[in-house]
Amino acid sequence: MSTTPLLPSTVRRLEHLLAAEQSSARLPSVAAGLVRDGQLVWSGGCGTTGLDDGTAAQDAQYRVGSISKTFVAAAVLRAAEDGLVDLADPVGRYLTELEDGVGRVTVAQLLGQAGGVQAETDGPWWERTPGGDWDSLRPLLGESAVRHRPGQRFHYSNVGYGVLGELVGRLRGSDWREVVRSQFLEPLGMGRTSMRPQAPAARGLAVHPWADVVLPEPEHDAGAMAPAGQVWSTVADLARWAAVVAGTSDVLQRSSVEAMWEPQSVDDARGAAWSAGYGLGLQLWNAGGRRFAGHSGSMPGFVAMLRVDVETGDGVVALTNSTTGFGDLPTRLLSTFTDAEPHAPRPWVPREVPADVLELVGPWYWGPAPLLVRATAEGFDLAGLNGRGRASRFVRAGEDLWRGLDNYYAGELLRPVRDAAGAVSHLDLASFRLTRTPYDPDADVPGGVDPQGWTTRG
Known part of the structure; x- marks a missing residue:
C-alpha cells in the first residue's frame, strides 16, 4: 500500500521537535520514525551516536531494552497458535524443574506482569554485569521469588521474562534468540536487528546531571536475563515491528495481536486514576479516550519507545543513547503527525452481505431497551440504539451461531431462533431474549409477557 509523502510543513515541525528535545534533554543522539499503514513514513535523527564514521542517528543500531519483551511474548503467542502451550497452564508444566514458586504462575500471568514475580535478580545489578545461564537463574525461582499472590496485581518483572525466554526455547527445542530470528526478524526483513550490537551501533552513554560531560556505559551478554x-x-x-504490534502483519494472527492488547493488569498507583496497564507482552495506555499499545525500553546508556494507536495503526518509534532518556517526545511526535496529517476517509462502496446476516440487521429490543444490529465485514455489531446498552462484535461460530468478540459478550453465543416457517422470531443471547418489538408477546420471553400488554397503569 502506497503512502502519500508528508507535507513539508509537517516534516519541519517533526524535525524541530526532535532537535529541540536533543538540545533541552542533553541527549547525545536521538532518532525517531513514524509509521502508517505498516510503512515508515518519516524518520529523522540528530546528535552524535559516539561513532567516528559519520553514521546518521536514524541508521545506527540502538539497544531497545524492554521492547525485547515484545518479541519474546510474540513467540509465546505463536507457540499457542501452534498448540504447543496453553496460556492458562502454570509455567511449571513446561519447565518441569520449577516445581514450586514461579513454577505455579501461569504463562499468561508472566506475560501480563501479573504473576507477582520479583522485579530483578538477587545478584548484582544485572543490567550492568554479565549474566549467567539458565542453570544459574533457576535456583532463584523458588517460593521467595513470588512477592505477591499471582493474579493479584501489576508487578513488573524482568525475571519473569527470563523465564519466558527459556520457555520459548524449550517449546521449540531451540534457543529463544533463534526462534525470534526465524519467526520474526527474517520474515519481516529486520536485518539490522540483533541480540548484540552490530556496527554501526550507537555507544551507550550516561550524561552527567550537572555538567556537559558523558560517561560510557557497559554492554554485555545478559545470559538468561537477555529476554x-x-x-x-x-x-x-x-x-x-510496530506494524506487527498494530496488527497489520501476517507473522502473528490478528486474534493473537488483539489478545496482546487486552489488559491483564493495571498500573494502579494508590490515589490516582489508572491510565496504564499491561497486556500479553505489551504496555497499554489510555490517553484521551484512545488505546495505545507498545513498549518502552531502557538499559544503561539507552532509552527506547514503540507506541501505536490500536484503532488507526499509526505508530512512533524513538531511540536515544542516553541513560536518562527523552521524556514524552514519542507521544508529541505522534500527536503532531496525526493532527497535521489525519487519515483520509475510506470511500464507501457496496459489499456483499450474507443472507443470514442481512435478516438480523436493524432494531432489536432487550426487554424495553432498544439495540441495533449492523452488518460488518466479519459478521455484525450489536450496540445500544441510543448509546446505552451492552455492545459487542460478533463473528460466525457455526450454522445459525455467532460468538461475541469483546466487552460483556466476549466469548458468549448468540443463536437466532426460527419459527416453523424458518423466519427469525427472536435472538437467544447468553439466555437473554432479543425481540423485534419490546417484550414481543409472540416470542419466547422467559417469565412471560403480561396479557394486558402495555398500559397506562402499573
Whole structure:
C-alpha cells in the first residue's frame, strides 16, 4: 500500500521537535520514525551516536531494552497458535524443574506482569554485569521469588521474562534468540536487528546531571536475563515491528495481536486514576479516550519507545543513547503527525452481505431497551440504539451461531431462533431474549409477557 509523502510543513515541525528535545534533554543522539499503514513514513535523527564514521542517528543500531519483551511474548503467542502451550497452564508444566514458586504462575500471568514475580535478580545489578545461564537463574525461582499472590496485581518483572525466554526455547527445542530470528526478524526483513550490537551501533552513554560531560556505559551478554532487554535495532527495523504490534502483519494472527492488547493488569498507583496497564507482552495506555499499545525500553546508556494507536495503526518509534532518556517526545511526535496529517476517509462502496446476516440487521429490543444490529465485514455489531446498552462484535461460530468478540459478550453465543416457517422470531443471547418489538408477546420471553400488554397503569 502506497503512502502519500508528508507535507513539508509537517516534516519541519517533526524535525524541530526532535532537535529541540536533543538540545533541552542533553541527549547525545536521538532518532525517531513514524509509521502508517505498516510503512515508515518519516524518520529523522540528530546528535552524535559516539561513532567516528559519520553514521546518521536514524541508521545506527540502538539497544531497545524492554521492547525485547515484545518479541519474546510474540513467540509465546505463536507457540499457542501452534498448540504447543496453553496460556492458562502454570509455567511449571513446561519447565518441569520449577516445581514450586514461579513454577505455579501461569504463562499468561508472566506475560501480563501479573504473576507477582520479583522485579530483578538477587545478584548484582544485572543490567550492568554479565549474566549467567539458565542453570544459574533457576535456583532463584523458588517460593521467595513470588512477592505477591499471582493474579493479584501489576508487578513488573524482568525475571519473569527470563523465564519466558527459556520457555520459548524449550517449546521449540531451540534457543529463544533463534526462534525470534526465524519467526520474526527474517520474515519481516529486520536485518539490522540483533541480540548484540552490530556496527554501526550507537555507544551507550550516561550524561552527567550537572555538567556537559558523558560517561560510557557497559554492554554485555545478559545470559538468561537477555529476554528482558537484550535486543538491538534501528528506526527502520523497529518500524517493521510496530506494524506487527498494530496488527497489520501476517507473522502473528490478528486474534493473537488483539489478545496482546487486552489488559491483564493495571498500573494502579494508590490515589490516582489508572491510565496504564499491561497486556500479553505489551504496555497499554489510555490517553484521551484512545488505546495505545507498545513498549518502552531502557538499559544503561539507552532509552527506547514503540507506541501505536490500536484503532488507526499509526505508530512512533524513538531511540536515544542516553541513560536518562527523552521524556514524552514519542507521544508529541505522534500527536503532531496525526493532527497535521489525519487519515483520509475510506470511500464507501457496496459489499456483499450474507443472507443470514442481512435478516438480523436493524432494531432489536432487550426487554424495553432498544439495540441495533449492523452488518460488518466479519459478521455484525450489536450496540445500544441510543448509546446505552451492552455492545459487542460478533463473528460466525457455526450454522445459525455467532460468538461475541469483546466487552460483556466476549466469548458468549448468540443463536437466532426460527419459527416453523424458518423466519427469525427472536435472538437467544447468553439466555437473554432479543425481540423485534419490546417484550414481543409472540416470542419466547422467559417469565412471560403480561396479557394486558402495555398500559397506562402499573
